[in-house]
Amino acid sequence: xxxxxxxxxxxxxxxxxxxxxxxxxxxxxxxxxxxxxxxxxxxxxxxxxxxxxxxxxxxxxxxxxxxxxxxxxxxxxxxxxxxxxxxxxxxxxxxxxxxxxxxxxxxxxxxxxxxxxxxxxxxxxxxxxxxxxxxxxxxxxxxxxxxxxxxxxxxxxxxxxxxxxxxxxxxxxxxxxxxxxxxxxxxxxxxxxxxxxxxxxxxxxxxxxxxxxxxxxxxxxxxxxxxxxxxxxxxxxxxxxxxxxxxxxxxxxxxxxxxxxxxxxxxxxxxxxxxxxxxxxxxxxxx
Amino acid sequence: xxxxxxxxxxxxxxxxxxxxxxxxxxxxxxxxxxxxxxxxxxxxxxxxxxxxxxxxxxxxxxxxxxxxxxxxxxxxxxxxxxxxxxxxxxxxxxxxxxxxxxxxxxxxxxxxxxxxxxxxxxxxxxxxxxxxxxxxxxxxxxxxxxxxxxxxxxxxxxxxxxxxxxxxxxxxxxxxxxxxxxxxxxxxxxxxxxxxxxxxxxxxxxxxxxxxxxxxxxxxxxxxxxxxxxxxxxxxxxxxxxxxxxxxxxxxxxxxxxxxxxxxxxxxxxxxxxxxxxxxxxxxxxxxxxxxxxxxxxxxxxxxxxxxxxxxxxxxxxxxxxxxxxxxxxxxxxxxxxxxxxxxxxxx
Numbered sequence: 001x002x003x004x005x006x007x008x009x010x011x012x013x014x015x016x017x018x019x020x021x022x023x024x025x026x027x028x029x030x031x032x033x034x035x036x037x038x039x040x041x042x043x044x045x046x047x048x049x050x051x052x053x054x055x056x057x058x059x060x061x062x063x064x065x066x067x068x069x070x071x072x073x074x075x076x077x078x079x080x081x082x083x084x085x086x087x088x089x090x091x092x093x094x095x096x097x098x099x100x101x102x103x104x105x106x107x108x109x110x111x112x113x114x115x116x117x118x119x120x121x122x123x124x125x126x127x128x129x130x131x132x133x134x135x136x137x138x139x140x141x142x143x144x145x146x147x148x149x150x151x152x153x154x155x156x157x158x159x160x161x162x163x164x165x166x167x168x169x170x171x172x173x174x175x176x177x178x179x180x181x182x183x184x185x186x187x188x189x190x191x192x193x194x195x196x197x198x199x200x201x202x203x204x205x206x207x208x209x210x211x212x213x214x215x216x217x218x219x220x221x222x223x224x225x226x227x228x229x230x231x232x233x234x235x236x237x238x239x240x241x242x243x244x245x246x247x248x249x250x251x252x253x254x255x256x257x258x259x260x261x262x263x264x265x266x267x268x269x270x271x272x273x274x275x276x277x278x279x280x281x282x283x284x285x286x287x
Numbered sequence: 288x289x290x291x292x293x294x295x296x297x298x299x300x301x302x303x304x305x306x307x308x309x310x311x312x313x314x315x316x317x318x319x320x321x322x323x324x325x326x327x328x329x330x331x332x333x334x335x336x337x338x339x340x341x342x343x344x345x346x347x348x349x350x351x352x353x354x355x356x357x358x359x360x361x362x363x364x365x366x367x368x369x370x371x372x373x374x375x376x377x378x379x380x381x382x383x384x385x386x387x388x389x390x391x392x393x394x395x396x397x398x399x400x401x402x403x404x405x406x407x408x409x410x411x412x413x414x415x416x417x418x419x420x421x422x423x424x425x426x427x428x429x430x431x432x433x434x435x436x437x438x439x440x441x442x443x444x445x446x447x448x449x450x451x452x453x454x455x456x457x458x459x460x461x462x463x464x465x466x467x468x469x470x471x472x473x474x475x476x477x478x479x480x481x482x483x484x485x486x487x488x489x490x491x492x493x494x495x496x497x498x499x500x501x502x503x504x505x506x507x508x509x510x511x512x513x514x515x516x517x518x519x520x521x522x523x524x525x526x527x528x529x530x531x532x533x534x535x536x537x538x539x540x541x542x543x544x545x546x547x548x549x550x551x552x553x554x555x556x557x558x559x560x561x562x563x564x565x566x567x568x569x570x571x572x573x574x575x576x577x578x579x580x581x582x583x584x585x586x587x588x589x590x591x592x593x594x595x596x597x598x599x600x601x602x603x604x605x606x607x608x609x610x611x612x613x614x615x616x617x618x619x620x621x622x623x624x625x626x627x628x629x630x631x632x633x634x635x
Contacts, residue, residue, distance in 0.1 A: 063631050121504070128508035129493075150510055151494050230504075234454035235495035235633050242630075248357045249456045250623045251384060 040257035047254060054258035064242075064259075068266060071222050071239040074156065075270070078221035079214050081161040082168040086213065090172035091202075094181075108169045116163060120227045123159040124150060127231070151233035159231045164220045168213035175209020176202070207281035215274045219267060239263045318348030319558040321374040322359045327523060328376070329353040331580045339574075340565040347558055356381035363390045363550055373553040374562055378420075378458045379615035380622070382546045386413050391548040395560060401567035401586060406603050408612050409585035414548030417566035418575070419583040421599060421610070422459055422541040425516030427506060429530045435513060437536050438470055442488055450491040451502050451511035454633070455626045459499045462541045463515045464625065465613050470538055475617035478625060485633060495633060506531050522581045522594065533598055539611035540599065542583075 043053035058064045093104045111119060126132045127149040134146040149155045179202060187197040203210075225240040232238065239259065247256035323332045329351060337349055354362075356377050363370045367390070377385060385391050394414055396402050402415055409416035424435050430449070435441075441450050453460040464481045471480035493511045496502045503524050505511045518540075521533045547566055549559045565571055572584035581594055587603040600606035 063627075124504055124508055128510050130509040148493075150508075229497040230501060232497075233494050233501070234456070234460075234497040237630055241497065245456055245626060245630075248355070250626060251357065251360075252623065 036257045036260055039254050040261050042254045045252055045254060054255045055262070057255065058258055058262055067237050067239060067242050068262065070237075071263075072266060072270065074153070074160075074228075074238060075218045075222035077157045078160045078164060079168075079218045081157060082165055082217045083210065083214065085161065086165055086168040086172055087210075090169055090176050090209075093173050094176045094179075105173075108166055108173075111163060112166050116224070116226055119163050120159060120230045123155070123162070123227075123231055127155045127159070150231065151236070153232075153236065156228060156232045156236065160221045160224055160227050163224065163227055164217045167216040167220055171209045171212040171216065172206065173209075175206040175212070179205045204281065208278060211274050211278040211281065215271050218270060218274070222267065317554060318350050319374070319555045319562060320350050320352050320372050321376075321562060322362075322372045323351055323353050323376050324355070325353040327519065327580070331575055331582060335574045335580070336562075336566055336571055339568070339571045340562050343565060344558065344561050347561075349558075349562070356385075360385050360388070360390065364388065368552055369554070370550045370552055372550055373555045373559040375414075375548045375550055377414075377546050377548065379543050379546070379613075380458055380461070380619055382411075382414065382544075382548070383615055383619050385548065390551055392551050392553075392556070394549065394563070398560070399564060399567070401564060401569075404569075404588050405567065405585050406587050406607060408542075408607070408610075409544060411544065411546055414546045415563065415567060416544035416546045416585050417563070417572065418545045419585055419610070420458075420543040420545055421518040421535070421583055422462055422515055422543070423518065423533055423535040424513065425502075425506070425521050425531055425533055426513040427509075427530050428532045430509075430512040434532065434534050435536070436534070438467060438515075438538055440536075441513060442484075442491065444491075446491050446513055448491065448493050449512040450488065451494045451496060451505050451514035452485075452488075452492065453496045453499050453502060453515075455622070455629050456497070457499050458543055459515065459517055461618060461622060461625070462543060462613055464629075465618060466538065466541050466611065475614045476621070478621075482628065482632060503529075518583070518599065519581060522579075526579060535599060535609055539609055542610035542612055544585075544612070 039047055040054055041050055041052065043049045043051035089104065089108065093101055096104070124131075128134070129146040129148075129150075131149070133149060134143075137143045138146065183201050183205070184197055187201050188194070192200065222238070223240055225244065228236075228238050229241055243256050243259045243263070246252045246259060321332070321337075323329050333351055337351065340349060341347060352372065356375075359372060359375045359377070360381060363372055363375070363385075370390075375385060375391065391413055393412055394402070396412060399415075402410060405415055409419075424438070424440070426435055428434070431446075440446075452463065455461045455464060464478055464485075465475055467484050468474065468478040468481035471484050473480040494505055496505060499517055499520060502511070502514050502516060503520060506514075506524065507529050516531075516533065518533055521531050524531050547563050549556060549563065553559050567586060569584075569586050569588040572582075572586050572589045574580075575582040576584050576589060576591070576595055577593060583595060583599065583606075584591070591599075591601055591603075591606070600609050
């Protein structure tokens with residue numbers, strides 16, 4: 001009988017199981033990303049001359065910067081709408097019976113069960129000149145001429161908010177579910193009003209969920225090429241369309257790569273702000 | 288053949304593997320790969336061109352691999368010595384890019400039986416044009432009772448907030464811009480007048496679509512009543528019951544050559560040539576001219592009929608007179624600058 005196998009350090013994990021996925025990512029994500037970076041560091045479309053020209057072109061061009069700015073702003077608006085509309089749903093979910101819970105979950109998940117394209121086309125029907133909103137307002141006599149909703153920033157925000165809503169609601173439902181309901185009662189019995197309880201107890205404790213939801217919604221909203229171009233139209237330029245235009249129509253791959261890298265960094269910056277907030281909130285929650 | 292669970296599994300696995308690793312099935316001799324466009328193009332080619340080609344060439348193996356022009360160029364560029372595609376299909380802009388990047392072979396004109404029958408505009412030595420795409424005015428006959436006759440009608444005050452255009456990403460958008468420039472005294476080299484004209488068009492503009500396909504949706508939703516539009520796309524909409532009509536403006540309908548090319552270093556050069564020959568035959572072009580395809584033929588031996596004869600041209604002579612061809616070499620030189628300018632200036 002050999003000696004008992006050297007006792008394994010129970011705190012370490014076998015990395016072998018992660019290897020297939022890691023390899024997959026290495027080949028199909030990291031390698032193309034490096035290629036993208038390599039391409040973006042060239043000044044000409046044939047990728048023969050090295051240089052930072054593409055980045056300089058983007059970062060010194062007020063128009064390009066305004067496209068980046070409006071894309072990041074769009075993400076913030078969509079995230080805010082999702083948070084304001086999604087939080088009550090998640091809160092409600094924790095306070096109703098199991099049957100209603102099933103219904104709520106179904107309603108929340110329903111958008112995920114249809115393709116983004118279908119959902120976006122539905123919004124074209126809703127927001128159009130003869131769409132549901134305009135027809136209702138007109139028949140109620142509130143407006144005379146149809147409102148312009150399609151191809152506006154407002155339309156894009158509303159459509160994106162609906163399309164991305166599950167990404168916000170699901171983490172919120174999980175986060176709110178983890179809060180001990182006794183804390184609510186304790187807060188109330190100690191004399192705090194319901195708003196005070198909400199702001200001092202529920203909201204801080206749900207912050208990890210809020211931040212996870214915001215990160216997901218934000219990242220999905222700013223990169224949603226289909227919804228942005230179908231609801232926003234051709235004159236509202238956001239980063240994904242700008243990128244597509246340079247790569248596909250103009251065959252200017254180095255500039256398109258530089259746009260992608262800059263966009264990627266901008267998104268990473270925003271996401272890291274969210275994660276930093278998340279870390280701070282954990283400290284707050286534990287205090 | 289006896290079907291049992293095991294044989295079914297084997298077949299399913301094999302089919303799955305062939306799907307997942309197409310290289311397996313091409314390991315010996317690759318069938319002819321024809322990169323057509325997606326959507327109605329693919330349908331038309333699958334239903335008409337491929338059967339005609341196979342009939343004429345002893346059932347030669349052929350694969351349709353539909354993708355955008357840009358993707359075709361990228362794929363061939365990535366493996367120039369052993370290209371994964373044998374025959375490419377291009378709009379005029381990308382065609383010049385492909386030729387410029389040395390990705391296509393000259394068409395063996397002297398061997399071709401049909402090349403000389405093509406109308407002169409379709410005779411391109413680097414790859415002939417088997418089809419034309421035609422752009423004219425599209426309108427909703429329920430909202431607009433007097434049919435428009437000229438591009439200038441888009442500026443009429445009664446169409447306030449009813450006009451749709453597309454941005455310059457598409458061939459259609461760019462071609463339209465050039466035509467407007469010409470109408471106002473500009474040319475392929477000078478589109479300033481067109482940008483000024485679009486500035487004046489702003490009160491009428493209801494939408495700047497991101498692509499020509501989106502215009503179709505806007506018609507369906509009543510968001511716009513008039514726009515420049517592609518003849519084929521309009522026929523598809525019309526067939527689905529959307530109230531739209533197409534007219535060729537009196538300045539001439541814009542015609543784009545869709546050209547077909549043999550890829551340089553193709554291992555199937557002969558078959559590629561034969562496929563292109565098949566696309567030029569009067570038989571294939573006549574079938575494609577009839578419903579539901581309504582693709583404008585380029586072979587002068589084809590007798591025009593149906594909707595094409597009614598709306599566009601009765602014969603080749605009239606076609607040449609009513610179509611406007613643009614100089615895409617000149618357009619390509621400045622296109623990126625125009626797109627940039629359009630991005631900046633056209634905000635509604």
